[in-house]
Amino acid sequence: MGFLLVEVAVFSAIATRFATLVNALEVLRISAELGLLALALTPVIVSGGIDLSVGSLMGLSAVVTGMLWRDAGLPIFWSAAAAIAVAGAAGGVNAVLIARLQLSPLIVTLGTYSLFRGLAKGLTAGVETYTHLPDSFLFLGQGYLWGVVPAQLPLIAAAAAGYWLLLHRTTVGRALHAIGFSPEGARYAGIPVARRLALVYVLCSLTSGLAAVLYVARLGQAKADAGTSYELMAIAAVVLGGTSIFGGRGTVHGTVLGVLAIAVLQNGLRLSDLPVELAGILAGVLLVSTLGVRRFLSRRSHP
Amino acid sequence: MRSETRQREVAVATAYGLLLVVLAAAAPGFFAPGNLRDLLLDNAAVLLAAVGMTFVILARQIDISIGSQFAVVAVVAGSLSKTGVPMGLVVPLSLLLGAALGALNGALVVLDLPSIVVTLATMTALREALRWQTQGEDVLGLPDDFQWLGLGQDAGRWVIIGLALAVFLAAWWASGNLGAGRAVYATGSDAAAARLLGVRPKRVVFSVFVLLGMLTALAAVLSAVRFPQVQTNAGLGLELKVIAATVVGGTAVSGGRGSLLGTLLGVGLLGTLGPALTFLKVSAFWEQAFQGAILLGAVALEGLRRGAQPPIVRSRRLRTA
Numbered sequence: 001m002g003f004l005l006v007e008v009a010v011f012s013a014i015a016t017r018f019a020t021l022v023n024a025l026e027v028l029r030i031s032a033e034l035g036l037l038a039l040a041l042t043p044v045i046v047s048g049g050i051d052l053s054v055g056s057l058m059g060l061s062a063v064v065t066g067m068l069w070r071d072a073g074l075p076i077f078w079s080a081a082a083a084i085a086v087a088g089a090a091g092g093v094n095a096v097l098i099a100r101l102q103l104s105p106l107i108v109t110l111g112t113y114s115l116f117r118g119l120a121k122g123l124t125a126g127v128e129t130y131t132h133l134p135d136s137f138l139f140l141g142q143g144y145l146w147g148v149v150p151a152q153l154p155l156i157a158a159a160a161a162g163y164w165l166l167l168h169r170t171t172v173g174r175a176l177h178a179i180g181f182s183p184e185g186a187r188y189a190g191i192p193v194a195r196r197l198a199l200v201y202v203l204c205s206l207t208s209g210l211a212a213v214l215y216v217a218r219l220g221q222a223k224a225d226a227g228t229s230y231e232l233m234a235i236a237a238v239v240l241g242g243t244s245i246f247g248g249r250g251t252v253h254g255t256v257l258g259v260l261a262i263a264v265l266q267n268g269l270r271l272s273d274l275p276v277e278l279a280g281i282l283a284g285v286l287l288v289s290t291l292g293v294r295r296f297l298s299r300r301s302h303p
Numbered sequence: 304m305r306s307e308t309r310q311r312e313v314a315v316a317t318a319y320g321l322l323l324v325v326l327a328a329a330a331p332g333f334f335a336p337g338n339l340r341d342l343l344l345d346n347a348a349v350l351l352a353a354v355g356m357t358f359v360i361l362a363r364q365i366d367i368s369i370g371s372q373f374a375v376v377a378v379v380a381g382s383l384s385k386t387g388v389p390m391g392l393v394v395p396l397s398l399l400l401g402a403a404l405g406a407l408n409g410a411l412v413v414l415d416l417p418s419i420v421v422t423l424a425t426m427t428a429l430r431e432a433l434r435w436q437t438q439g440e441d442v443l444g445l446p447d448d449f450q451w452l453g454l455g456q457d458a459g460r461w462v463i464i465g466l467a468l469a470v471f472l473a474a475w476w477a478s479g480n481l482g483a484g485r486a487v488y489a490t491g492s493d494a495a496a497a498r499l500l501g502v503r504p505k506r507v508v509f510s511v512f513v514l515l516g517m518l519t520a521l522a523a524v525l526s527a528v529r530f531p532q533v534q535t536n537a538g539l540g541l542e543l544k545v546i547a548a549t550v551v552g553g554t555a556v557s558g559g560r561g562s563l564l565g566t567l568l569g570v571g572l573l574g575t576l577g578p579a580l581t582f583l584k585v586s587a588f589w590e591q592a593f594q595g596a597i598l599l600g601a602v603a604l605e606g607l608r609r610g611a612q613p614p615i616v617r618s619r620r621l622r623t624a
Binding site: 050093097101102103104106107108110111112113114115116117118119121122124125232235236239245246275277278279280281283284285287288291292295 | 365411414415416417419420421423424425426427428429430431432434435543546547550555556557586588589590591592593594595596598599602603605606607
């Protein structure tokens, strides 16, 4: 949180047009997809797992959307909805392997990371792009409500609220914290661990599909490379926001702050005419130092 | 060696054998000497990095930054050579750089930070820093002694393949016969117990990251000398290939279990897949999907064989107390 304030202060001083409402809303627009992924990953990581396949799933969903719309002739919004459903099914693969067979989430999602991206590339022969999407659809990613508010905002706000409720106000959320802290303990406490885990992974993939739809609407094209490297930034945002990568500890509001921290960083650097690569470097440094500080502080209170 | 490891090695070898049989039947042109030699050449770098990664994963850590390390070392090696530094110096300097990059990861992990986040951070920071420095431009105009280490294509090819195999054999021997090798298994299996045996877990963890860094650097140099320019996006996706090959080969991410022979077989299987698809007239764009499927298949089979018995769940933190 503190870092975010520092960022805002610094960029307000040195960047042109940074401290304006228009820019603030633009930041929210651009961080829409990253934000959705980070929100979806939060319960996954809190439960002690991880999902590296969210970015690749975006690519697959984007391609499916394009294919259904252009080649199968489905109306665009139905194509998008179907693509999200396909994403959910794909998440089912993760869910079965992780929740049922109890395999390492890191390795399973590493495999699906390759599988989903590979399917997307294979289906499009690596080159196919779906463009000239209808304006009604593009409004979702490029339009403004009442002329000012980016169209994605209500969607993201709803998603954030939903995830917050899930993780912090429902028994399912409590169960996830428990599972992340100690899966065996959770099992002995009567929590249906496999079912809860399956839920978060499928939910995660559905959200990933939604992120893909927004991505396609924003860029105006559906390609197999959609969402490349998004999973890493999303994980960074979640960890920055205070969620422990080992599970058992984490908040949705923390994730939101983490996403904003990264988005503001990228936006501010761009407006300050500083090299964009600095964003990646600073993000890395920030990640390590934040973790280091937290570890140091917790050592002091838990000797 | 535990029998599970043996079982996995046999399974991968069988799968590999099947692939080769299919190729022999449907596309015997695959086995032309030139093609096989190129196959070995292409996978030499992956093998080197995979050897290093095996030790890291055995120690219950992970390193997803090797792709970026690879790119940095390749570009630095090329740039050094361009400014007139002889290859005899460029190679050891590159190894030193690799060791330093590995040491950075190792030091942060030993400070009790989770390796996946640490290497995520270094991966991003290194890749971006490199891009900033090169502005996306490849390194061109390399001197003659850079290409093939100045040995010419024929000799150079075999030197690369030979080096990779030599390193593998040394590592394989060390993992089973040197105290240091066994210490890695011990640390990954149970760091606290290892400490009681006299192993220094922190030292072991730090060392495996440094080793991986050096091997990645060697892989980078041996790859770079094959081409007339060094590309700034070198090594993209390397960490995935390497981790997948290691895991398919039987090394478990929970640490303490696995073998270098398995890694060799994993590298072979996944490395042959791409060219095999081409020879079997399957579009190369499906390669990544196949790689993912194989990885999933391998771990799923193991999961099914293990039955409903849940794995021992342990924290990934380096607990030494």
